[in-house]
Amino acid sequence: MSNLAWPSKDREWACGALKELGIEGVEVAPLKDFDSWEAISKCAIDELRSFYDKFDLKISSLQAITYGKQLRPLDDLDGHVSFLSHMEVVASVLANLGGDVAVFGSPGLRNFVTDEIAPYLTLFDAISKKFEVENVVLGLEAVPEYYGSLWNNNYRSMSDFVDMIDGKGVVPHFDSGCHYLSGIQSDKNVLKQFLQNSRHLHISEVDLKMFDKPSTYNLEVSELVSDYQGRWVVLEMSENSFDKNVFVRSVENFIKLFRDIN
Template identity: 30%
Template sequence: MRRLGVSNLAWSPESEARAFALLAGHAVDGVEVAPTRIAPWDDLTPARLAAFRDGCTASGLSVSSLQAVFFGKPEATLLADQAGFDAMCAHMHVLAKIAETLGAGVAVFGAPRSRLKGDLSNDDAMALAAERLSVLGDIAATGGLVLGMEPVPPVYGADFLNRYRDIIAIVEMTGHPNIRAHLDTGCVTLGGDRPADAIREAAPLLAHYHMAEAQLGSFASPGFDHASAGRALDEIGYDRWVVIEMKQGEGDGLADVETAIAYARTHYFGAAT
């Protein structure tokens, strides 16, 4: 059954308890975690992570997934020199442990600056990425984690894997069960494509989905075609997470969260016609 989650980017860390209560009151299923919204990387001890997980559980929530997984880690790179990739592998071991502790099944790999191809041709970048993603997939598997590869458009600073067909191609080239596709309404649209088309074509590979607007804006006046995206998810029988991804709005952000939940229910959970 399809489940609804909300990213913890959407509220202030200080309002976490109120956010959990709001989500529970609206029958939201889970929370997507940007780890450094809990604590800096070095302070994400097993005890701190377990406390967060237990807070979710007490509110009837689970941890759906991880995002912003390379935030603050500029040394970790997919396509640069071996030292950069070694740093990425080391951090992936950390992420696998975080995921295992929290119970998260997917980590969204957006991180445009962590996957810049620079002077590499696209063919060379694809070949190197497939080789290295296979290594990352092995590491992710140790924590029961799937890496969801996200298309990121140039407007967000990306120069590689910008469109959904690029993601389909790299997932198929890699051929690893822990490397799958992730789609985001905002990223797909800003890349020049229709989310409904992306969903249908990526269906066999799709592990995760973000309901998002440009620049992670609110859903007070959405500009993207979420209705057709929701219908396409219905058509393919999508039964995984749909996560609301948006940045914290005015104040503690909770009013915007409530608006977004209502919008998600309308367009992604059966109320749309």
């Protein structure tokens, strides 16, 4: 369950509801729980882990991992050094929180088209090594043009790019809403292949709407979720339309559709 789904003032209530409903983990957008990247100290990490431990919730993963950082778009090659440095911080924070995967979406850094591959492979080869050192992985998300991304913005191109990266520190991540919005037509066999290839899975509605009325494309994914080989399935919603009753119905729908994996 993503911590983007509730307002900060309702965090205690939301986590209590997740525990009661049987949710096992939380995907953390760091600046939803920390004041800034600079404020993420060992003490702050221990406090956050203790908070979620109260509700028997493991920190599964991270998302929104560039939010709050002044980073250059990836097509500005001079910014690759600072981006790599931040990814090293992300890998360390993820490992210390006890999580497994950090999801890299960040459409604002990917609003460009290029035929170049070499400089990006060099960058992500280096990122892969940083994550391997911490025994965690970076999940590359195929964010569609709808959300502002033009670079590796569908699952096929993203997966092909990941296959070229040295090491095992960068893996394919599948987001159901992003895939739907990418416009890539895929029958069940193709969708099954994508799920088998992914190490991390987001279930989302368009614009991260609540999950009280799951879309047809998410119902199709639920029928094939047994083919997914990763550990976590994360429901991603936005707090923008937060309502406690709708939140509970959304989580109940998610559990009904996606509890039985592997």
